[in-house]
Amino acid sequence: MTSGGGRIQGDLGDEAREPRNTGEQRKPAPALLDQVGGPSGLVYGGLPVIVFVVANSIVGLTPAIIAAIGFALVLGVWRLSRKEPAAQAFSGVFGVAVAGFVANQTGSAKGFFLIGIWTSLVIGVVLLLSVLVRWPLVGLVLNAVTGKGNTWRADKPSLRAYDIATLALTSVFAARFVVQQWLYDENSTGWLAFAKIAMGYPLFGLAFLVILWAARRSNKRLKALTPAP
Template sequence: MTAQTAHETVEAAVRQQLSKALGGRRGMAEAAVPTILFTLTWLTMRELDLALRVSIGAALVLLVVRLVQRSTVQFVVNALFGIGIGWFFVHRSAASGGSEQEQALAYFLPGILYNGGYAVVLAFSCLVGWPLVGFMVGSITGDATAWHRDKQVVRLCSRLTWLLVAPCVLRVAAQAPVWLAGSSGSMDPDAAVAVLGVLKIVLGWPLQLAALGAMVWLLTRRTPVGPDAKPA
């Protein structure tokens, strides 16, 4: 990997590139804030349209700030895209005659599907020896596959990728049964929405920060760059 030549350790090289790919703290916050606001607004006000407007409004404010600062809007656009998908599921439920509670329940389905699909893709990439985090690094260095020639980087990227899999699996394991229970009628839809809202917050930032903390710990180790190097 060409970026390695500028760093003394494998971790330093990957840490720098991964930080850029994830957008840092600001990028992750911009991706999470609109969804958190939707959940909190629904739980406190019980008005679906208001919750959607608040989440969209927050994303648009963040977008304007980025445009004024002339910085990348990638992570805000990602949030708007997620809201758009949620809006589609909500109005699809409304078109089929679903109650407001059922519509709110539908808003959480894309997140569950996304986490499930993301976990499968990430796990598969590790199992075939091409961890997805490696491609995140490659997208920044300008060579999508050069990182794969260094076994140390591949091992490190595999560990980092598995750490991204864990939160996704936990979210699906916790949220899917509640969503299914609310949709099937075995659980009151309003109660299911409330539980999903709480789970989305509890398993959102706290869980993501825990995973990122573990990733940071891995990236603070010192593996000198070189074919025969071992971790310090």
């Protein structure tokens, strides 16, 4: 190994070493999509929103709030009966309840989307700040979940890849905030529901591809820099 490679190896330290064939095994990291129940979990998350918008157009705000929360509860119980983890089964109930509370307090159907709009802004700002301080959150979270620690930060290409992945995710939340805030100001409740769903799964899917690329690039880099046993 060259002296430059030796310096990188020294920075990476022992944490970058792959487990030896001595019975030591890393637990496989759960796929990100699995954390929300897979593709079906993403679909379930949008159904209460559709119920709210349809009910609001037919019977008004208060019944629509009740319908959305009730539907989310029934959906959660149904998912739980299918042996899905409780956290996944009821993950959307709290969010729907909070959105319904805000809509009730504002007296407007568009208030149902207000928490989500501002949450997008907050998350986008946090992600951007993490890149500016050189601790991109995508790399931090992924490597914490997989138990690899922070050795990736000593490798500039890995750090750069996670910067790009974090910025890709930042752009998703920024786009969601800008578009949905504009629709909120325009009182376009139906289009808000459409934007919430359409700008959720498709955009996150594109960002996920960038995140996957960054993780694979970093893993290859660290593996190549690990001294042979």
